[in-house]
Amino acid sequence: MMDYSQAFEISASGMTVEKLRIDVTAVNIANMHSTAAADGTLFRPLRVISRSSLPVFASQFEDGAGEAVYKLRGAQIHAVQELDVPPRSVYEPGNPGADDKGFVALPGVDHVSEMVTLVVALRAYEANVAAMNAARTMAMKALEVGGNQ
Amino acid sequence: MIDEIDSATMGVLRLALDAASLRHRVIAHNVANTNTDGYTPLRVSFEEQFDAVRSALGRPEPVDRGLLEGPRPVISQDAPLDGASARVELDMEIAKLAQNTVHYQALLRGVSKHLSILGIAVTEGKR
Numbered sequence: 001m002m003d004y005s006q007a008f009e010i011s012a013s014g015m016t017v018e019k020l021r022i023d024v025t026a027v028n029i030a031n032m033h034s035t036a037a038a039d040g041t042l043f044r045p046l047r048v049i050s051r052s053s054l055p056v057f058a059s060q061f062e063d064g065a066g067e068a069v070y071k072l073r074g075a076q077i078h079a080v081q082e083l084d085v086p087p088r089s090v091y092e093p094g095n096p097g098a099d100d101k102g103f104v105a106l107p108g109v110d111h112v113s114e115m116v117t118l119v120v121a122l123r124a125y126e127a128n129v130a131a132m133n134a135a136r137t138m139a140m141k142a143l144e145v146g147g148n149q
Numbered sequence: 150m151i152d153e154i155d156s157a158t159m160g161v162l163r164l165a166l167d168a169a170s171l172r173h174r175v176i177a178h179n180v181a182n183t184n185t186d187g188y189t190p191l192r193v194s195f196e197e198q199f200d201a202v203r204s205a206l207g208r209p210e211p212v213d214r215g216l217l218e219g220p221r222p223v224i225s226q227d228a229p230l231d232g233a234s235a236r237v238e239l240d241m242e243i244a245k246l247a248q249n250t251v252h253y254q255a256l257l258r259g260v261s262k263h264l265s266i267l268g269i270a271v272t273e274g275k276r
Contacts, residue, residue, distance in 0.1 A: 007174050014181025021184065050185045052178075072174050072191075074181035124183040127239050131177040134250045138173065141254045145261050 004139050006072070011132035013074030017050045018128065020077060021121035024048050025114050032109045035097035043107040044082040045114075051078040085110075160217045161202070162260050168195035168222035169253040175224060176246045183237045190227040190237050195220065 024046045031043040053073040085108035093102030172193040182188040198220035205212050227235045 007170075007177055010174060010177040010181055014177070014183070017181070018184070050182070052182045052185050052188050072178040074178055075185055120184065123239065124180070127180045127183065127243055128177075130243055131173075131180045131246055134246050135173060135177070137250055138170075138253045141257050145257055146264050147261070 004135060007135040008132060010072055010074035011128045011135065013053065013076060014128035014131075015125055017048070017075045017077055018121045018125040020080075021048045021050075022118060022125070024080060025118045025121065028107075028109050028114050029111070031107055032111065033106060035095065035104055035106065042087050042105055045085060045107060045109045047081050047083055049078040049081055050075050052076075083108075156263075157212045157214050157217065158263050159260070160214055162256055162263070164217065164220060164222075165195075166253065166256050166260075168193060169249055169256060171222045171224070172249050173246070173253070176242055176249065179237050179242050180239070180246075183239055183242075188237065189235050190242075191224050192227050193222050193224055195222040 028045045034043050036042045053076040087105040087108050089103045090106055091102055092098055092104045095104045098104045172195075175191045175193050179190045182190075201219065202212065202216050205216055
């Protein structure tokens, strides 16, 4: 039997992960030029670590008295990790956050890799939407069985 | 059950619809894990198990329904050719997704047609 809710859940889990990836990229880019906060901590670029929510490959179990049912739940967020990258030093003597030599520490956000992550996550999100639309098409067609011939 | 209604055709169609449904979920799972590091794509093997049924189709007598007890859709991990860990190829997954959707619809058409043949028998050929 086609378990539609499961198909939608799988695609939704992928969309959740990719949306967080895009959000985190936006946070990184937004804080590209943020100087240290009042307590002296500097923003560090974040990265989303996702994992498959099928921890053991053979995690199929008996569903009631019927046959073995495969349980697939798509992707899940494992962690949002702070990247350990050295800060950039920019010479800005007028900046209130500058040290006595006139250098300001800015987060070491890699602009290019953030943009690449953004595009990759966007495409992956679209692919999840495509999978969900396919599930919907299949469900709608199944409703037409036995209709007017 | 009446032999015509619970026929081998319906049995095969039911199995194949289950397989297509499972394949859809597996593809959706692969797509959801596109950006997961170290993820190995999953595959469904089903059609390969139909050799016995295919050879039975070549013989004149009706297909034994017991042959349909064997084939079941099975999930396996994608085995990479070069020994390196396989990755999710997004374009290939979407292509498989489109193919599977069409395949599922074709199977549903098969169910409809089979039922409409029964309908002809019920209405004695009249409309």
